[in-house]
Amino acid sequence: MSFRHRLLAIAVVLSATACSTPAEGPVQPGPSPMNGPRAEVGPLRLPLPAGATYTAHSQDGLLDGCIAEGTVVCEARVLDLRQATAGSETPINLPSAKRTFGWYTGTDLPTCITPASPPGKASGAKDSTLLDSGFAPIGPKKAEYARWQVTCEKSAQNNQVRMWWLPTSRILVVQYGSFPGWDAKMDTMLAGATFG
Template sequence: MSLRHLVLVVALTLGVAACSTPAENGPEKPSGPQANVGALHLPLPAGATYTEHSPDGLLDGCIAEGTAVCEARVLDLRKADPDAPINPPSTKRPFGWYTGTDLPTCITPASPPGKASGAKDSKLLDSGFAPIGPKKAEYGRWQVTCENSAQNNQVRMWWLPTSKVLVVQYGSFPGWDAKMDTLLAGATFS
């Protein structure tokens, strides 16, 4: 499966403690452009782009590469609308990566933001802590069942409650997981 068949999404988990323990010697930092999201500075692959804000909000926080319009979302939740209802993301609830109060959609390369079917169910497969640069983030992986079964996928989430930065990955598979882990290992904070 190619990268253009993968999409990432970012969500927030409030109320979870994050540690600032340095990560072990991580993989080499990727070269290319950089996404600056709050205190996070995330190096991106060459040719990738980061959309901080889009006119309709559908692509806010998206990292795009190749033909995929949103491979990842990286959000600074300190900038969220204070009047908008938020469902604090957590590995302790279904759809824990999703900050909305409705049901999430199943974003894939064939169904980008705004065109995806609704999610019906999610099952937490793995949870704990994982590195984002020198910090440890709350981490979770869910299997997602969608109204359109062709959009079923796995979602990975990293949440830094102190920095209020959330990262979510859709379309998880080993090759893409390794690439995402490398990107996150190269992160720095100001």
């Protein structure tokens, strides 16, 4: 094998090695960011759909981290768990696809937040079934991802919840009341995310 061929073989091996990515490592860039406002949560810069809002902190705390659009007051929640737990003695559960309510960081039972049942008005969750898990992109990083079917005390509030978790950055993204149109919008938002 000539020197040139050996050099080419080394370049191929190095390129293949560079393409393997652990959780929260680089991924290929997704669609271009949406035109509109941005949410800044810890190091995450998330483009929001035109007309959407992000509430970092609300007076009653019920809407902390909520992305809202139209009449829906909390379609998704984006939280910096590093900031949320700083100086707090309150225990939390770290997000995990291995727990029944793996998207919920509280130690009690979560509520069934949907477009028709915002935080503070939602019934309690009774159970959840993991439908899908793996990794999904948030901008240039790969997040732990999961989707659950949630069974609620009020069956009209049964819904699906999607979660993205960046354990190193400690950023949690939760989408409530999942449906195809909002799923696509959420995926586009997350693909346009940057970190600073």
